[in-house]
Amino acid sequence: MDNSGEFKPIERIPHDLLREPLIWFFAEHYRHRDVCARLMALSQSVIFDEAAMRDVYVFLDQDLPLHVIDEEDDLFPLLRRRCEPDDQIEKVLGMLSAEHANDMMDAGAVKSLVARALAEQRGLASFVEARSIIEPFCQQQKRHIAVENAVVLPIARHRLNEADLISLGQRLAARRGLDNPFTDAA
Amino acid sequence: MIRTLLENNMQWASARVRAEPDFFRRLSAQQAPEYLWIGCSDSRVPANEIVGLDPGELFVHRNIANLAPPRDMNFLAVLQFSIEVLKVRHIIVCGHYGCGGVRAALDTQRRGLIDHWLQPVADLAHRHEDHLKEIADFDTRVNVACEHNVRAQVEYLGHNPFVADAWRRGQKLAIHGWIYSIRDGLLRDLDLSVERSRDVDRLASRAWFPDG
Numbered sequence: 241m242d243n244s245g246e247f248k249p250i251e252r253i254p255h256d257l258l259r260e261p262l263i264w265f266f267a268e269h270y271r272h273r274d275v276c277a278r279l280m281a282l283s284q285s286v287i288f289d290e291a292a293m294r295d296v297y298v299f300l301d302q303d304l305p306l307h308v309i310d311e312e313d314d315l316f317p318l319l320r321r322r323c324e325p326d327d328q329i330e331k332v333l334g335m336l337s338a339e340h341a342n343d344m345m346d347a348g349a350v351k352s353l354v355a356r357a358l359a360e361q362r363g364l365a366s367f368v369e370a371r372s373i374i375e376p377f378c379q380q381q382k383r384h385i386a387v388e389n390a391v392v393l394p395i396a397r398h399r400l401n402e403a404d405l406i407s408l409g410q411r412l413a414a415r416r417g418l419d420n421p422f423t424d425a426a
Numbered sequence: 427m428i429r430t431l432l433e434n435n436m437q438w439a440s441a442r443v444r445a446e447p448d449f450f451r452r453l454s455a456q457q458a459p460e461y462l463w464i465g466c467s468d469s470r471v472p473a474n475e476i477v478g479l480d481p482g483e484l485f486v487h488r489n490i491a492n493l494a495p496p497r498d499m500n501f502l503a504v505l506q507f508s509i510e511v512l513k514v515r516h517i518i519v520c521g522h523y524g525c526g527g528v529r530a531a532l533d534t535q536r537r538g539l540i541d542h543w544l545q546p547v548a549d550l551a552h553r554h555e556d557h558l559k560e561i562a563d564f565d566t567r568v569n570v571a572c573e574h575n576v577r578a579q580v581e582y583l584g585h586n587p588f589v590a591d592a593w594r595r596g597q598k599l600a601i602h603g604w605i606y607s608i609r610d611g612l613l614r615d616l617d618l619s620v621e622r623s624r625d626v627d628r629l630a631s632r633a634w635f636p637d638g
Contacts, residue, residue, distance in 0.1 A: 312566070313523055313607040314614070317573065321617065323636035330560055330636055337566035407615070415610045 247291045250275060250299055258421035261409040262397055265315065268307055269385045275299050276378035279350065283374040286363035293354050293364075300351045306415060308340050311388075314411055315396065322399040332391055339384050346377045459485045462508040464501075464579065465520045466492040466527065470608045473520070477613070485512055490540065491527030491547055492519060494579040496586065506588050515598055517583060520613070521576040522606040523569045532564075532571055547571070550578050557635045573616060574634060576603040580618045584626030593622055 250271060257264045278296055282289065316333050323329040353373055357364050364370045400408070406422055413421050442449045463473045463486045473486045487504040495501055508514045521528075530537060531547035541548075551558060551571050561567040580603040583589055592599045603618030620626050 309607070309609050312569075313609060313612075316566075317569070317605075317614070320570065320573075320636055325636060327636060330557070334561040334563060334566065337561070338563040341563055341565065411610070411612050411614075414612055 247289070247295075249291075249295050250278070255413075255418060255421065258409045258413045258418070261405055261412055262393055262400075264409070264412060265310070265393055265396075266389065268303075268310075269389055271299075271303070272307075272381055272385055276381050279374050280378055282364045283370045284365055286365045288357070288361050288363050290358065290361070293358055297351060297354045297358065300347050300354070304347055305344065308344060309415065310412060312337060312340055314408060315392075318400060318404055318408065319392070319396055322401075322404065323395065324399070327395050327399070329392075329395060332387065336384065336387065336392070339380070343377075343380065343384065346373075346380065349373050350377050453482045457482055457485075457512065459483050459508075459512060460515045461485065462487065462504070462512075462514045462517045463520060464488075464492055464494055464517065464583075466490065466522055466525055468522060468526065468608075471520070471522050471606055476606060476611065485514060489543075491525055491531070491544060491575060492521050492579065493543075493546060493575075494519065494582045494586070495546065496582060502588075505583075505586065509588050509592050509597070509599065513597065515600065517589075517599070517601045518604055519576050519579045519583065519601070520604045520606055521572045522608055523572055524565070524608060525568070525572045525575075528572045528575055529568045532558075532568055546578070547575050550574060554634055573605055576605055576616055577618050577629070577634075579603070580620065581626060581630055584620050584623070584629070590623060 251274070253264060253267045253271065257267055275296055278292060282292060282296065316337065319329055319333065350373055353364065353367060353370060357367065364374070409421050413419065439450070459482065461479075461484050463477075463484050465471055465473050465486070465488045467488045467490050473488070474481065474484050477484065485504070485508050487501060489498075489501070493501075494505075505517075508517075527540075527544055528547055530540065531544040532551050551574075554571075554574065558567050558571065561570060580601050583601050589599065589601070598621075600619055600621040603616040605614050605616055606612070607614070618629060620629055
Protein backbone atom coordinates (compact mmCIF):
# COMPACT_ATOMS: atom_id res chain seq x y z
CA MET A 241 0.00 0.00 0.00
CA ASP A 242 1.21 3.55 -0.69
CA ASN A 243 0.35 6.79 1.16
CA SER A 244 -3.01 6.99 -0.61
CA GLY A 245 -3.87 3.61 0.87
CA GLU A 246 -4.00 2.09 -2.60
CA PHE A 247 -2.24 -1.28 -3.14
CA LYS A 248 0.58 -1.13 -5.67
CA PRO A 249 1.97 -4.50 -6.77
CA ILE A 250 5.71 -5.19 -6.79
CA GLU A 251 7.08 -3.72 -9.99
CA ARG A 252 7.85 -6.15 -12.82
CA ILE A 253 11.11 -5.77 -14.74
CA PRO A 254 10.58 -4.73 -18.38
CA HIS A 255 11.59 -7.62 -20.65
CA ASP A 256 13.74 -5.22 -22.74
CA LEU A 257 16.25 -5.28 -19.92
CA LEU A 258 17.05 -8.91 -20.71
CA ARG A 259 19.16 -7.47 -23.51
CA GLU A 260 21.30 -5.87 -20.83
CA PRO A 261 21.55 -8.66 -18.29
CA LEU A 262 23.73 -6.81 -15.78
CA ILE A 263 21.18 -4.01 -15.63
CA TRP A 264 18.57 -6.74 -15.15
CA PHE A 265 20.48 -7.89 -12.05
CA PHE A 266 20.59 -4.33 -10.68
CA ALA A 267 16.85 -4.00 -11.32
CA GLU A 268 16.18 -7.34 -9.63
CA HIS A 269 18.18 -6.19 -6.59
CA TYR A 270 16.11 -3.01 -6.50
CA ARG A 271 12.98 -5.19 -6.37
CA HIS A 272 14.49 -7.25 -3.54
CA ARG A 273 15.00 -4.08 -1.53
CA ASP A 274 11.43 -3.05 -2.26
CA VAL A 275 10.14 -6.44 -1.12
CA CYS A 276 12.15 -6.14 2.10
CA ALA A 277 10.61 -2.68 2.76
CA ARG A 278 7.14 -4.13 2.15
CA LEU A 279 7.85 -7.09 4.42
CA MET A 280 9.11 -4.82 7.21
CA ALA A 281 5.97 -2.69 6.93
CA LEU A 282 3.74 -5.76 6.96
CA SER A 283 5.57 -7.17 9.97
CA GLN A 284 4.65 -4.05 11.94
CA SER A 285 0.98 -4.02 11.02
CA VAL A 286 -1.89 -5.96 12.56
CA ILE A 287 -4.10 -5.12 9.58
CA PHE A 288 -4.66 -8.05 7.23
CA ASP A 289 -3.59 -6.80 3.80
CA GLU A 290 -4.23 -9.84 1.63
CA ALA A 291 -3.11 -8.36 -1.70
CA ALA A 292 0.21 -7.12 -0.31
CA MET A 293 0.87 -10.42 1.44
CA ARG A 294 0.07 -12.51 -1.64
CA ASP A 295 2.34 -10.31 -3.74
CA VAL A 296 5.26 -10.79 -1.34
CA TYR A 297 4.51 -14.51 -1.06
CA VAL A 298 4.66 -14.98 -4.84
CA PHE A 299 7.94 -13.09 -4.96
CA LEU A 300 9.51 -15.31 -2.29
CA ASP A 301 8.07 -18.45 -3.82
CA GLN A 302 8.91 -17.82 -7.47
CA ASP A 303 11.13 -14.81 -8.16
CA LEU A 304 13.69 -15.27 -5.39
CA PRO A 305 14.56 -18.92 -6.24
CA LEU A 306 14.93 -17.96 -9.92
CA HIS A 307 17.24 -15.11 -8.98
CA VAL A 308 19.41 -17.45 -6.92
CA ILE A 309 19.71 -19.75 -9.97
CA ASP A 310 20.50 -16.69 -12.14
CA GLU A 311 23.48 -16.05 -9.92
CA GLU A 312 24.56 -19.48 -8.72
CA ASP A 313 24.26 -21.38 -11.99
CA ASP A 314 24.98 -18.54 -14.38
CA LEU A 315 26.59 -15.28 -13.31
CA PHE A 316 28.98 -16.65 -10.68
CA PRO A 317 30.31 -19.56 -12.78
CA LEU A 318 30.82 -17.12 -15.67
CA LEU A 319 32.77 -14.80 -13.39
CA ARG A 320 34.90 -17.68 -12.14
CA ARG A 321 35.88 -18.37 -15.74
CA ARG A 322 36.49 -14.76 -16.73
CA CYS A 323 38.02 -13.08 -13.69
CA GLU A 324 41.70 -12.36 -13.27
CA PRO A 325 43.74 -13.06 -10.10
CA ASP A 326 43.68 -9.34 -9.23
CA ASP A 327 39.90 -9.45 -8.94
CA GLN A 328 40.18 -11.77 -5.92
CA ILE A 329 36.69 -12.92 -6.74
CA GLU A 330 36.64 -16.41 -5.23
CA LYS A 331 36.33 -15.35 -1.60
CA VAL A 332 33.48 -12.97 -2.38
CA LEU A 333 31.62 -15.50 -4.51
CA GLY A 334 32.18 -18.24 -1.93
CA MET A 335 30.70 -16.02 0.78
CA LEU A 336 27.73 -15.00 -1.37
CA SER A 337 26.99 -18.62 -2.34
CA ALA A 338 26.93 -19.64 1.31
CA GLU A 339 24.56 -16.74 1.97
CA HIS A 340 22.29 -17.86 -0.88
CA ALA A 341 21.91 -21.25 0.77
CA ASN A 342 20.95 -19.55 4.06
CA ASP A 343 18.71 -17.04 2.27
CA MET A 344 16.62 -19.83 0.83
CA MET A 345 16.16 -21.37 4.28
CA ASP A 346 15.31 -17.99 5.84
CA ALA A 347 12.98 -17.17 2.94
CA GLY A 348 11.25 -20.50 3.62
CA ALA A 349 10.55 -19.40 7.21
CA VAL A 350 9.24 -16.02 6.03
CA LYS A 351 7.08 -17.72 3.41
CA SER A 352 5.60 -20.12 5.97
CA LEU A 353 4.73 -17.21 8.23
CA VAL A 354 3.08 -15.27 5.39
CA ALA A 355 1.19 -18.41 4.34
CA ARG A 356 -0.11 -18.81 7.90
CA ALA A 357 -1.14 -15.15 8.01
CA LEU A 358 -3.00 -15.57 4.71
CA ALA A 359 -4.72 -18.74 5.89
CA GLU A 360 -5.75 -17.22 9.22
CA GLN A 361 -6.44 -13.77 7.71
CA ARG A 362 -4.31 -12.01 10.28
CA GLY A 363 -1.86 -9.14 10.05
CA LEU A 364 1.76 -10.24 10.42
CA ALA A 365 2.30 -8.17 13.58
CA SER A 366 -0.20 -10.37 15.37
CA PHE A 367 2.32 -13.22 15.23
CA VAL A 368 4.85 -12.90 18.07
CA GLU A 369 7.61 -14.43 15.96
CA ALA A 370 7.04 -12.11 12.96
CA ARG A 371 9.71 -9.59 13.86
CA SER A 372 12.37 -12.15 14.73
CA ILE A 373 11.84 -13.97 11.42
CA ILE A 374 11.38 -11.05 9.05
CA GLU A 375 13.82 -8.45 10.35
CA PRO A 376 17.01 -10.59 10.18
CA PHE A 377 15.99 -11.88 6.74
CA CYS A 378 15.56 -8.32 5.41
CA GLN A 379 18.77 -7.07 6.97
CA GLN A 380 20.71 -9.98 5.53
CA GLN A 381 19.16 -9.42 2.09
CA LYS A 382 20.17 -5.76 2.12
CA ARG A 383 23.77 -6.57 3.10
CA HIS A 384 23.97 -9.28 0.49
CA ILE A 385 22.61 -7.03 -2.26
CA ALA A 386 24.98 -4.23 -1.26
CA VAL A 387 28.00 -6.52 -1.78
CA GLU A 388 26.67 -7.76 -5.11
CA ASN A 389 25.99 -4.24 -6.36
CA ALA A 390 29.26 -2.80 -5.12
CA VAL A 391 31.65 -5.65 -5.91
CA VAL A 392 30.26 -8.39 -8.12
CA LEU A 393 28.33 -6.46 -10.76
CA PRO A 394 31.06 -3.86 -11.42
CA ILE A 395 33.60 -6.69 -11.90
CA ALA A 396 31.13 -8.48 -14.17
CA ARG A 397 30.74 -5.32 -16.23
CA HIS A 398 34.48 -5.23 -16.63
CA ARG A 399 35.15 -8.91 -17.31
CA LEU A 400 32.21 -10.37 -19.21
CA ASN A 401 32.42 -10.07 -22.97
CA GLU A 402 29.64 -9.41 -25.46
CA ALA A 403 29.06 -13.13 -26.12
CA ASP A 404 28.84 -13.80 -22.36
CA LEU A 405 26.23 -11.08 -21.93
CA ILE A 406 24.16 -12.33 -24.84
CA SER A 407 24.15 -15.93 -23.61
CA LEU A 408 23.44 -14.73 -20.07
CA GLY A 409 20.45 -12.66 -21.26
CA GLN A 410 19.17 -15.58 -23.32
CA ARG A 411 19.30 -17.92 -20.34
CA LEU A 412 17.65 -15.37 -18.01
CA ALA A 413 14.80 -15.26 -20.53
CA ALA A 414 14.62 -19.01 -21.11
CA ARG A 415 14.56 -19.66 -17.37
CA ARG A 416 11.41 -17.53 -17.20
CA GLY A 417 9.80 -19.11 -20.24
CA LEU A 418 10.36 -15.95 -22.32
CA ASP A 419 11.48 -15.63 -25.95
CA ASN A 420 15.08 -15.00 -26.88
CA PRO A 421 15.49 -11.25 -26.22
CA PHE A 422 18.11 -10.89 -28.94
CA THR A 423 15.98 -11.99 -31.87
CA ASP A 424 14.52 -9.21 -34.03
CA ALA A 425 10.98 -9.96 -32.93
CA ALA A 426 11.88 -9.52 -29.26
CA MET B 427 3.75 -50.08 -12.69
CA ILE B 428 6.07 -51.72 -15.19
CA ARG B 429 3.26 -52.30 -17.70
CA THR B 430 2.79 -48.55 -17.95
CA LEU B 431 6.18 -48.30 -19.65
CA LEU B 432 5.12 -50.74 -22.36
CA GLU B 433 1.86 -48.88 -22.84
CA ASN B 434 3.70 -45.56 -22.99
CA ASN B 435 5.98 -47.04 -25.62
CA MET B 436 3.03 -48.04 -27.79
CA GLN B 437 1.60 -44.56 -27.55
CA TRP B 438 4.97 -42.99 -28.33
CA ALA B 439 5.57 -45.17 -31.42
CA SER B 440 2.06 -44.57 -32.64
CA ALA B 441 2.36 -40.79 -32.18
CA ARG B 442 5.67 -40.77 -34.07
CA VAL B 443 4.12 -42.63 -37.00
CA ARG B 444 1.14 -40.30 -37.05
CA ALA B 445 3.49 -37.29 -37.13
CA GLU B 446 5.85 -38.82 -39.70
CA PRO B 447 4.72 -42.05 -41.37
CA ASP B 448 8.24 -42.89 -42.62
CA PHE B 449 9.98 -42.17 -39.31
CA PHE B 450 10.90 -45.73 -38.27
CA ARG B 451 11.59 -46.92 -41.82
CA ARG B 452 14.05 -44.05 -42.24
CA LEU B 453 15.56 -44.65 -38.80
CA SER B 454 16.07 -48.39 -39.32
CA ALA B 455 17.77 -47.85 -42.70
CA GLN B 456 20.83 -46.16 -41.23
CA GLN B 457 22.40 -44.56 -38.20
CA ALA B 458 24.38 -41.42 -39.03
CA PRO B 459 24.63 -39.27 -35.94
CA GLU B 460 26.91 -36.25 -36.06
CA TYR B 461 27.40 -36.15 -32.33
CA LEU B 462 28.76 -38.38 -29.61
CA TRP B 463 27.34 -37.43 -26.23
CA ILE B 464 29.28 -38.37 -23.10
CA GLY B 465 26.99 -37.60 -20.21
CA CYS B 466 26.07 -38.58 -16.70
CA SER B 467 23.76 -41.52 -15.94
CA ASP B 468 21.60 -39.21 -13.82
CA SER B 469 17.99 -39.83 -14.82
CA ARG B 470 17.28 -36.11 -14.86
CA VAL B 471 19.64 -35.43 -17.76
CA PRO B 472 18.01 -37.08 -20.81
CA ALA B 473 20.53 -36.43 -23.59
CA ASN B 474 18.33 -36.39 -26.71
CA GLU B 475 15.58 -34.45 -25.07
CA ILE B 476 17.59 -31.52 -23.72
CA VAL B 477 19.24 -30.83 -27.07
CA GLY B 478 16.03 -31.37 -29.03
CA LEU B 479 17.37 -34.21 -31.17
CA ASP B 480 15.45 -37.19 -32.49
CA PRO B 481 16.48 -40.83 -32.16
CA GLY B 482 19.30 -41.48 -34.60
CA GLU B 483 20.85 -38.05 -34.24
CA LEU B 484 22.93 -38.53 -31.10
CA PHE B 485 25.24 -41.42 -30.23
CA VAL B 486 25.15 -41.64 -26.45
CA HIS B 487 27.50 -42.92 -23.78
CA ARG B 488 26.49 -42.34 -20.18
CA ASN B 489 28.14 -43.26 -16.94
CA ILE B 490 28.29 -41.90 -13.41
CA ALA B 491 29.93 -38.45 -13.47
CA ASN B 492 30.32 -38.38 -17.30
CA LEU B 493 33.83 -39.78 -17.35
CA ALA B 494 36.01 -40.60 -20.36
CA PRO B 495 38.28 -43.12 -18.63
CA PRO B 496 41.30 -44.12 -20.73
CA ARG B 497 41.16 -47.76 -19.55
CA ASP B 498 37.41 -48.42 -19.70
CA MET B 499 36.72 -50.89 -22.55
CA ASN B 500 33.07 -49.93 -22.80
CA PHE B 501 33.91 -46.26 -23.22
CA LEU B 502 36.83 -46.91 -25.58
CA ALA B 503 34.69 -49.13 -27.81
CA VAL B 504 32.04 -46.39 -28.01
CA LEU B 505 34.69 -43.78 -28.77
CA GLN B 506 36.42 -45.79 -31.49
CA PHE B 507 33.15 -46.84 -33.13
CA SER B 508 31.79 -43.31 -33.12
CA ILE B 509 34.97 -41.82 -34.59
CA GLU B 510 36.02 -44.50 -37.05
CA VAL B 511 32.70 -45.97 -38.17
CA LEU B 512 30.05 -43.33 -37.53
CA LYS B 513 32.53 -40.52 -38.17
CA VAL B 514 30.87 -38.15 -35.72
CA ARG B 515 31.91 -34.50 -36.14
CA HIS B 516 31.46 -33.45 -32.52
CA ILE B 517 32.03 -35.07 -29.15
CA ILE B 518 30.16 -33.38 -26.33
CA VAL B 519 31.17 -33.99 -22.73
CA CYS B 520 28.24 -32.82 -20.67
CA GLY B 521 28.34 -32.62 -16.89
CA HIS B 522 25.65 -31.24 -14.65
CA TYR B 523 25.63 -29.07 -11.57
CA GLY B 524 24.94 -30.92 -8.33
CA CYS B 525 26.26 -34.21 -9.80
CA GLY B 526 25.93 -36.94 -7.15
CA GLY B 527 29.05 -38.69 -8.46
CA VAL B 528 31.18 -35.56 -8.11
CA ARG B 529 29.65 -34.89 -4.71
CA ALA B 530 30.54 -38.44 -3.62
CA ALA B 531 34.11 -37.99 -4.86
CA LEU B 532 34.47 -34.87 -2.75
CA ASP B 533 33.32 -36.28 0.56
CA THR B 534 35.05 -38.90 2.69
CA GLN B 535 32.19 -41.37 2.96
CA ARG B 536 32.97 -44.90 1.69
CA ARG B 537 30.48 -46.36 -0.78
CA GLY B 538 32.29 -49.36 -2.27
CA LEU B 539 33.00 -49.94 -5.96
CA ILE B 540 31.76 -46.51 -6.91
CA ASP B 541 34.69 -44.97 -5.00
CA HIS B 542 37.04 -46.68 -7.45
CA TRP B 543 35.05 -45.48 -10.44
CA LEU B 544 35.13 -41.94 -9.07
CA GLN B 545 38.84 -42.02 -8.24
CA PRO B 546 39.77 -39.73 -11.18
CA VAL B 547 37.35 -37.09 -9.88
CA ALA B 548 38.68 -37.47 -6.35
CA ASP B 549 42.25 -37.15 -7.69
CA LEU B 550 41.32 -34.01 -9.60
CA ALA B 551 39.72 -32.49 -6.50
CA HIS B 552 42.82 -33.44 -4.51
CA ARG B 553 45.08 -31.69 -7.03
CA HIS B 554 43.03 -28.50 -6.59
CA GLU B 555 42.34 -28.97 -2.90
CA ASP B 556 43.89 -25.66 -1.83
CA HIS B 557 41.64 -23.72 -4.14
CA LEU B 558 38.51 -25.78 -3.64
CA LYS B 559 38.61 -25.52 0.14
CA GLU B 560 38.52 -21.72 -0.22
CA ILE B 561 34.93 -22.15 -1.42
CA ALA B 562 33.08 -22.26 1.87
CA ASP B 563 29.75 -23.50 0.54
CA PHE B 564 29.94 -27.26 -0.17
CA ASP B 565 27.28 -27.20 -2.91
CA THR B 566 29.20 -24.48 -4.73
CA ARG B 567 32.41 -26.46 -4.32
CA VAL B 568 30.68 -29.45 -5.91
CA ASN B 569 29.48 -27.29 -8.80
CA VAL B 570 32.94 -25.89 -9.43
CA ALA B 571 34.32 -29.45 -9.34
CA CYS B 572 31.60 -30.50 -11.82
CA GLU B 573 32.90 -27.90 -14.27
CA HIS B 574 36.50 -28.96 -13.66
CA ASN B 575 35.55 -32.59 -14.20
CA VAL B 576 34.14 -31.70 -17.63
CA ARG B 577 37.35 -29.90 -18.51
CA ALA B 578 39.46 -32.87 -17.36
CA GLN B 579 37.43 -35.23 -19.61
CA VAL B 580 37.84 -32.88 -22.58
CA GLU B 581 41.59 -32.92 -21.98
CA TYR B 582 41.69 -36.74 -21.60
CA LEU B 583 39.77 -37.06 -24.86
CA GLY B 584 42.08 -34.61 -26.57
CA HIS B 585 44.99 -36.87 -25.69
CA ASN B 586 43.20 -40.12 -26.55
CA PRO B 587 44.93 -42.04 -29.38
CA PHE B 588 41.65 -42.54 -31.33
CA VAL B 589 41.09 -38.79 -31.30
CA ALA B 590 44.72 -37.95 -32.02
CA ASP B 591 44.73 -40.41 -34.96
CA ALA B 592 41.53 -38.90 -36.35
CA TRP B 593 43.09 -35.44 -36.27
CA ARG B 594 46.28 -36.77 -37.83
CA ARG B 595 44.19 -38.23 -40.69
CA GLY B 596 42.62 -34.83 -41.19
CA GLN B 597 39.20 -35.99 -39.96
CA LYS B 598 37.00 -33.13 -38.76
CA LEU B 599 36.33 -33.71 -35.09
CA ALA B 600 35.69 -31.21 -32.32
CA ILE B 601 35.36 -31.87 -28.59
CA HIS B 602 33.16 -29.62 -26.48
CA GLY B 603 32.61 -29.22 -22.75
CA TRP B 604 29.14 -28.27 -21.56
CA ILE B 605 27.34 -28.23 -18.27
CA TYR B 606 23.65 -28.63 -17.56
CA SER B 607 21.62 -27.30 -14.68
CA ILE B 608 18.81 -29.55 -13.53
CA ARG B 609 17.31 -26.49 -11.84
CA ASP B 610 16.51 -24.71 -15.10
CA GLY B 611 16.99 -27.26 -17.89
CA LEU B 612 19.62 -25.09 -19.60
CA LEU B 613 23.03 -25.97 -20.99
CA ARG B 614 26.10 -23.79 -20.62
CA ASP B 615 29.05 -23.88 -23.00
CA LEU B 616 32.17 -23.94 -20.82
CA ASP B 617 34.41 -22.59 -23.62
CA LEU B 618 36.50 -25.72 -23.69
CA SER B 619 36.10 -26.63 -27.36
CA VAL B 620 39.12 -28.15 -29.07
CA GLU B 621 39.50 -29.33 -32.64
CA ARG B 622 43.21 -30.02 -32.98
CA SER B 623 46.07 -31.13 -30.71
CA ARG B 624 47.36 -27.59 -30.40
CA ASP B 625 44.01 -26.51 -28.88
CA VAL B 626 44.35 -29.25 -26.27
CA ASP B 627 47.81 -28.01 -25.28
CA ARG B 628 46.44 -24.48 -25.03
CA LEU B 629 43.53 -25.68 -22.90
CA ALA B 630 45.86 -27.65 -20.63
CA SER B 631 47.90 -24.52 -19.92
CA ARG B 632 44.84 -22.48 -18.94
CA ALA B 633 44.38 -21.64 -15.23
CA TRP B 634 41.77 -23.70 -13.38
CA PHE B 635 40.80 -20.94 -10.96
CA PRO B 636 40.53 -17.14 -11.29
CA ASP B 637 43.51 -16.81 -8.97
CA GLY B 638 45.69 -19.34 -10.75
